[in-house]
Amino acid sequence: MHANTDNEGSRLGMWLFLYTEIMLFGGLFVLYAVYYNRYPGEFSAAGRELELAKGALNTGLLLLSSFTAAASIETLRKGAKRAALGLLGSTVLLGLVFLFNKYLEWSHKFAHDIFPGSDTLLKGPKGETVFYGLYFTLTGLHALHVFLGCAVLSACWVLVLKGRVTGERMNLLENTGLYWHLVDIVWIFLFPLFYLIL
Numbered sequence: 001m002h003a004n005t006d007n008e009g010s011r012l013g014m015w016l017f018l019y020t021e022i023m024l025f026g027g028l029f030v031l032y033a034v035y036y037n038r039y040p041g042e043f044s045a046a047g048r049e050l051e052l053a054k055g056a057l058n059t060g061l062l063l064l065s066s067f068t069a070a071a072s073i074e075t076l077r078k079g080a081k082r083a084a085l086g087l088l089g090s091t092v093l094l095g096l097v098f099l100f101n102k103y104l105e106w107s108h109k110f111a112h113d114i115f116p117g118s119d120t121l122l123k124g125p126k127g128e129t130v131f132y133g134l135y136f137t138l139t140g141l142h143a144l145h146v147f148l149g150c151a152v153l154s155a156c157w158v159l160v161l162k163g164r165v166t167g168e169r170m171n172l173l174e175n176t177g178l179y180w181h182l183v184d185i186v187w188i189f190l191f192p193l194f195y196l197i198l
Contacts, residue, residue, distance in 0.1 A: 057101060058187070062094070065094035070181075073170065085161060092154050099147060106139075139190060
């Protein structure tokens with residue numbers, strides 16, 4: 001009875017935490033909408049300079065990682081520990097590949113002197129400066145969330161391996177899965193806002 005109560009409290013706490021994350025990103029999305037309304041042409045021009053292929057690849061990576069995260073929970077629930085470990089490891093690997101891909105994309109922008117405060121942006125149209133400021137802020141904040149998600153998923157992997165997280169005691173893994181799905185959903189919004197802007 002007490003274990004069930006703890007699990008329910010933990011799940012409720014996780015949902016409240018996710019709500020604060022939604023409010024954080026939601027506020028930034030509203031800020032994006034305000035500035036897009038003010039500089040639509042300059043936002044579109046800047047968006048066309050982003051690497052669509054890398055953005056699309058990252059979208060595929062995170063969608064696949066959501067599947068592997070959910071599948072790891074279901075397989076552990078059914079008692080397939082080895083399969084759950086493989087799926088969890090795959091989720092972490094996909095997240096790390098996402099981060100590496102984002103690093104390459106950011107490096108390309110920095111190499112071309114395109115980052116907040118750079119001479120190129122300061123001399124260019126104000127709308128493009130705002131666009132890239134939002135781009136680096138939102139994708140950087142999202143990348144931080146991906147990194148933290150990978151760290152907690154790695155901890156879950158170790159706990160599953162040691163038998164501390166099992167099909168009967170998987171609240172930590174379920175909550176981490178919820179967090180990972182939120183990270184993926186945020187990217188689903190970021191991708192069209194920055195890469196598919198018209």
